Amino acid sequence: MRNDDEMRALATVSDPRWAAVTARDAKADGSFFYSVRSTGVYCRPSCASRRARPENIDFHATAADAERAGFRPCRRCRPDAPARSSEQADLVARLCRYIEDSEQAPALDELAGRAGLSPWHLHRLFKEVTGLTPKAYAAAHRAKRVRRELARSDTVTEAIYDAGYNSNGRFYADSNEILGMTPTAWRSGGADTEIRFAIGQCALGAILVAQSERGICAISLGDDPDALARELQDRFPRARLVGGDAGFEALVAKVVGFVEAPRVGLDLPLDVRGTAFQQRVWQALREIPVGETASYSAIAERIGSPKSVRAVAQACGANALAVAIPCHRVVRSDGGVSGYRWGVERKGTLLRREAGPA
Numbered sequence: 001m002r003n004d005d006e007m008r009a010l011a012t013v014s015d016p017r018w019a020a021v022t023a024r025d026a027k028a029d030g031s032f033f034y035s036v037r038s039t040g041v042y043c044r045p046s047c048a049s050r051r052a053r054p055e056n057i058d059f060h061a062t063a064a065d066a067e068r069a070g071f072r073p074c075r076r077c078r079p080d081a082p083a084r085s086s087e088q089a090d091l092v093a094r095l096c097r098y099i100e101d102s103e104q105a106p107a108l109d110e111l112a113g114r115a116g117l118s119p120w121h122l123h124r125l126f127k128e129v130t131g132l133t134p135k136a137y138a139a140a141h142r143a144k145r146v147r148r149e150l151a152r153s154d155t156v157t158e159a160i161y162d163a164g165y166n167s168n169g170r171f172y173a174d175s176n177e178i179l180g181m182t183p184t185a186w187r188s189g190g191a192d193t194e195i196r197f198a199i200g201q202c203a204l205g206a207i208l209v210a211q212s213e214r215g216i217c218a219i220s221l222g223d224d225p226d227a228l229a230r231e232l233q234d235r236f237p238r239a240r241l242v243g244g245d246a247g248f249e250a251l252v253a254k255v256v257g258f259v260e261a262p263r264v265g266l267d268l269p270l271d272v273r274g275t276a277f278q279q280r281v282w283q284a285l286r287e288i289p290v291g292e293t294a295s296y297s298a299i300a301e302r303i304g305s306p307k308s309v310r311a312v313a314q315a316c317g318a319n320a321l322a323v324a325i326p327c328h329r330v331v332r333s334d335g336g337v338s339g340y341r342w343g344v345e346r347k348g349t350l351l352r353r354e355a356g357p358a
Helices: 004-014 016-022 063-068 084-101 108-115 119-130 134-152 156-162 168-179 183-187 225-235 246-260 276-286 296-302 309-318 344-355
Strands: 033-036 041-043 057-060 194-202 205-211 216-222 240-243
Touching: 004 016, 016 057, 033 063, 041 063, 057 063, 084 108, 084 119, 084 134, 108 119, 108 134, 119 134, 134 276, 194 216, 194 225, 194 246, 205 225, 205 246, 216 225, 216 246, 225 240, 276 296, 276 309, 296 309
Parallel strands: 194 240
Antiparallel strands: 033 041, 033 057, 194 205, 205 216
């Protein structure tokens, strides 16, 4: 017959939380705590202290539960203090606010000095938390500012300087990627910009395809063709929307053909506009093979930003090119289908069609 210590040890090693303790898994921090009877302390799962014998271990849902049971916090992992991941997120959030409030993008050394970290460590931490480097974050925020300033400044030059650019030339070098058109055209709501479009029908309902001079800039799905046209008009309120000719109708047919038979592929130039982070997410989506799916967390891992799962989901929601950038292939970690700009039912239909025989 087994004694009490053996029974306690067996119960501990059979508990899935023990695996997190033995692996010192920081991802489990905050989800539970463990105490050690022989020392009278309780710890985070990631504690680097010498591993205790399993028969001396008890698990607790919260730090308060452990303290009510008579255990004191470990001095090494400080389980009664905010989790390190939370402290790091708060630090990066403060740096983001500092970047946003600065007239010019702060240098990495300046940010590192404010954080009390080395430039290398800060660069790695910032990217891990936000999905962007400090430089890319500053550029994305500046792009947001320039859009706002273009809408309210008296001149384009004034908007450029008010947004933090120190020269016209530097802005114009980036303007096409930031705005997708000249700043004057953006400021006037897309005036003098021609966008050809056509609306057709496919198995998923109405489909709108629009093309700028750079490539396909919109593929939208819906039940109401007029609503799709209005949505395009809202994006460029003063652009010249031109109905497609026979040649353009052939392009729409090609897109419809891809929706109906996704394994044939879609080889068309795309006009993809978004932040640096969105661009990385969308590129990762285009690398998911037909018939396969990936979770939001897997995409976050793939782009080197494992903590940016929510931002990945937001980037999927901002995608304006249905099927061409296959955000429908991103699912929950449990494989569940949710969150699709053009309707969850359409997402499920696309996935079932892609999973079928060629």
